[in-house]
Amino acid sequence: MKKIKCPFCYGDENKIENTVVFKTKDFKVKPTLGELTEGYLMILPNKHVDAFSFFDKDELTKVRQIIDKLKKIIYEEYGVVPFIYEHGTGSKSNKFPDSITHAHIHIIPHQIKNEKEMLEYLGMEKIDSFYDIEKLKDENYFYYENQKNEMYVKNLYDRKDLRQFFRIQVAKEIGIEDKWQWREHKFFDNIEKTVKKLSKLNKDLD
Ligand SMILES: [Zn+2]
Numbered sequence: 151m152k153k154i155k156c157p158f159c160y161g162d163e164n165k166i167e168n169t170v171v172f173k174t175k176d177f178k179v180k181p182t183l184g185e186l187t188e189g190y191l192m193i194l195p196n197k198h199v200d201a202f203s204f205f206d207k208d209e210l211t212k213v214r215q216i217i218d219k220l221k222k223i224i225y226e227e228y229g230v231v232p233f234i235y236e237h238g239t240g241s242k243s244n245k246f247p248d249s250i251t252h253a254h255i256h257i258i259p260h261q262i263k264n265e266k267e268m269l270e271y272l273g274m275e276k277i278d279s280f281y282d283i284e285k286l287k288d289e290n291y292f293y294y295e296n297q298k299n300e301m302y303v304k305n306l307y308d309r310k311d312l313r314q315f316f317r318i319q320v321a322k323e324i325g326i327e328d329k330w331q332w333r334e335h336k337f338f339d340n341i342e343k344t345v346k347k348l349s350k351l352n353k354d355l356d
């Protein structure tokens with residue numbers, strides 16, 4: 151099967167969607183193609199890693215700090231605490247050749263309306279510590295974190311059909327159910343607004 155060149159390692163830095171709005175020494179934060187809402191961000195490690203579960207405790211501590219800072223920034227700028235999710239690719243899993251496997255965490259300024267129902271539907275398990283994602287590195291997984299910093303995981307094995315679940319859920323809840331597919335609906339207007347607003351702030355999160 152054809153292997154695609156990682157768009158996060160080899161992306162054109164001049165494209166608006168690749169604008170780094172925040173950064174630390176090892177991570178960058180940028181908007182995303184398929185920017186369903188203004189303020190939608192992604193955290194990416196500078197080095198190519200399949201999932202955040204591969205990071206050690208020190209690195210996860212840095213990620214945790216970035217998430218906490220971004221939650222605060224998004225709340226201040228948009229009046230809503232974002233929810234967080236990652237679909238991680240495990241070491242034993244069949245890689246999805248047509249999917250991006252450069253680790254990235256989605257940060258979406260939106261509150262899931264029927265969270266309890268959603269968590270039950272997905273069969274997500276509550277975890278007490280962010281460091282518990284280290285245990286997931288063998289399999290594909292979902293990580294979800296809500297406004298109250300409650301954390302949940304779900305082992306996805308080969309459930310490729312679920313990968314876009316959270317984006318579909320958000321699209322449904324904001325009334326654009328048919329526009330969740332980022333390859334077709336990029337929402338450049340939201341990307342531009344996000345970049346314009348957040349680029350005024352201090353880029354450096356270290
Ligand atoms: Zn990459």
Ligand SMILES: [Zn+2]
Nearest residue numbers: 236237254256
């Ligand atoms: Zn993603």
